[in-house]
Amino acid sequence: MKPTIYDVAEKSGVSIATVSKVINNTGRISKSTREKVTQIMNELQYQPSIIASALTGKITFTFGMIIPDLANPFFAEIARAVEDRAHELGFSMIICSTDNSLDKELKYTSLLLNKNVDGIILATGRDHERDSSLHEIISKKVPVVLIAREMPALAIDTVLVDDYLGGLQATAHLIEQGHQRIAVIAEYENIMSSRERVRGYKAALSNAGIPFDESMIVNCGHSIDDGKQSMRSLIQSGNPPTAIFACNDIIAIGAIQAARELEVKVPDHMSVIGFDNTVMATLIAPQLTTIAQPIKEMGRYAADLLISEIKGTKSAKQRIVLLPELVVRQSTGEPQIAK
Amino acid sequence: MKPTIYDVAEKSGVSIATVSKVINNTGRISKSTREKVTQIMNELQYQPSIIASALTGKITFTFGMIIPDLANPFFAEIARAVEDRAHELGFSMIICSTDNSLDKELKYTSLLLNKNVDGIILATGRDHERDSSLHEIISKKVPVVLIAREMPALAIDTVLVDDYLGGLQATAHLIEQGHQRIAVIAEYENIMSSRERVRGYKAALSNAGIPFDESMIVNCGHSIDDGKQSMRSLIQSGNPPTAIFACNDIIAIGAIQAARELEVKVPDHMSVIGFDNTVMATLIAPQLTTIAQPIKEMGRYAADLLISEIKGTKSAKQRIVLLPELVVRQSTGEPQIAK
DNA sequence: GTGAAAGCGCTAACAC
DNA sequence: GTGTTAGCGCTTTCAC
16 A cells, blocks of 8 residues: 555654654754655655645645647647646646637536646636636636736736737738738637737738728638638638738638638738747648747746746736747738739 | 535534535435535535545546647647546546656656546557556556557557558558559657558558568658658658658658658659648648548547546456548549559 | 544644 | 644444
C-alpha cells in the first residue's frame, strides 16, 4: 500500500506533526530530524496525498480550463501554452470543451467547482455575464481568468489581444496593397472580439477615406464550411470585393477553399487575410497572410494570473492586452484591376 | 460557505449517515426521509465534495491523459474524443503533454498518481516498457490504457488502428494508380506503429511483385519541417520515386510543401498519401489522400476501457484493433510517365 | 430504517 | 523543537 505520513512518522521515530512540518517547511525543526525524516521519506518513496491535504490545506494544485473545442487548433494551442506554464508552477489542468453550449459550460463549471479546483480559466462565453457561468464562479469566490474573451462589465482578470488594432492592421494592410472594396467575414455579433475586429476594420476604412458599405459585412458561424459559404455568396454577388478580411484563420481557410472551387485565384483575383496565426495558416496554399495572436504569451500570462490569484499574491484585477502582429504570407497582394 | 453533509443532515433532522445513504443510494431508507433529504439538498444547492469522498470512497472521477503534444491536431482530436466520452460517464480529464520526453512522462505520471487519479490513458512511449512510465503505473495497480501505441510484451488494455493494414492499403492504392517506385517517409524506428506501417508497405510491394529497395525508406522526426527535408532529399536524389507514402499527415504536408517549393507538382509529378486523416488533410492543397484512423471511436473505446477498469466491471485485458480506411482525395493519381 | 462512531491522510493551533 | 489533538467532509461498519 501507498505509505502515509504515519508510516514515515513511525519509521522516523517522530510524530506526524513533525513530518508534516518537514514536508511543508513550516515551523522549526532541527537539522538532524529533518535529515532523518527526509531520508525515510525517500526510502519509503513517500509522496504526500494531495487529496488529503486539499481537504485541510485548501488547495488542490489543479484548475479547470473551459474552452469551446479542444479539436480547434487555436484553442488547442492556447491550452498547450497554459498547460506548460501551469506545469512549471506545479499545477495540473482539467480540460472541458463546451462546443459553445451554455448548458455544457454551466455543467462543467459546477463539476469543476465540486472537484475543488483552485480556479478556472475561461475561454468561452458570450458578452453578457448572464450568458456564462461566470456568475456562479464569482459568487463562490473562485479565482477566474478570461482568455481571448472579455466581459467589460465585470472586474475580472483578462488576457487578450487588441482586437480593434488587429482589425485595423489587417484592413490597413489590404488598403496599402491598393484594395478599396474590402469585405469582412465576421463571427457572431454577440462575441466582443469579433465586434472589435470589425470596429478596427471600419476605422481603417475611414482613415483611408474609403466609404463604408454595409453589404461588405457578412456574419457567419465558426466552421470552415461557414467561411466557405460566406465567401461563395460574396463572390457570386453582383459586385464582389477585391479583398476579404476573415475574422479568424478557420474562416479564412474556408474562404480560400471556396475561392479555389469557384476558380477565383488568391491572391491574384482576390486577397484574403486571416486572424490568429495558428499552424493552419502555413498549411494552406497559398499560405495565409494573417494577424498573429501571441498565443504562447497569452497562455503564459493567463496561467500566471490565475495562479497568483490562487496563491493570493495579487491584489488588483488585471487586464493584459497584448498586441497583434501582421504576418504577411502569400494570400494577399495587389488587386488585379487597378482602379 | 459551501454547504456540507452536516448542514443537510441538520436541516433534514437526520444523521449524516442517512444523508450519505440517500446520496449514494446505499442501505435502506424510507421513501419519506429520502424525499425530505433530497428536497433539502436542492434547497441548499448541496453538492457533495468529491475530494472528501475520494479520501474514503476511493475514486476521484478524474483520470490523466498523457500525450506527446496537445497542439498536434491528431492528439488534440483524440483528446477531444476521450474527453467527450469521459464527461458522458461523469469523469474529468487532466491533460499532460510530454513532447515525447521520457523525463516529463515520468514526472507527470507520478504527479497524476499523487493526485489520486483513478487511471491513466497513455498515448506516448516507446516500444519498451523500460522506456515508459508504464512500469510505475502498473506496479501501483492503477488502471491504464494505451491509445495509438502498443506494448506487445505487456498485458495492457490497448486501442489502436491496424497499422500494418493501413500501410498496406496506402501502398496498394499507390500501386493501383500505376506507381512502381514508391518511397516511404517514416517516423523513428523505435515506434511500433511506424514499423508496422512500413511492414504493410513492404507487404503491398511484395504482393504486387515489386522489388523492395532499401533506399526508398527515409526516417525522420515528426514535424512538418522533418517531412519537408525528407521530401527534398528524395526529390533531389538521382532517381526520385513517383509516389510517397508519408507515415502521418504532418509529414505528408511537409512533403507536399517541399514539392511545391521545388516545383514538383502533386499529384502530377508525384503522388503523396498520408496517414491519420486529421483536419489538416482537407486544408492543404491539393487535399490529401490519406489513411483514416477512426479517431472518435478510438477515443470512445479508450475511455470506456479505462472507466470499466476503474469501476472493476471488467476482467480480462483487451486489445481493440480498429480498421483504417483509405480516403481518396487529390494528392494521389497516376504517374505521369507510364512505364 | 436510522444513527453513533471510527477512520481516510493531512494541516494547524496550541501545549510542552 | 516536537508532540497532542481537533478537525476537513465524507463513507462505512455495526448497533439499535
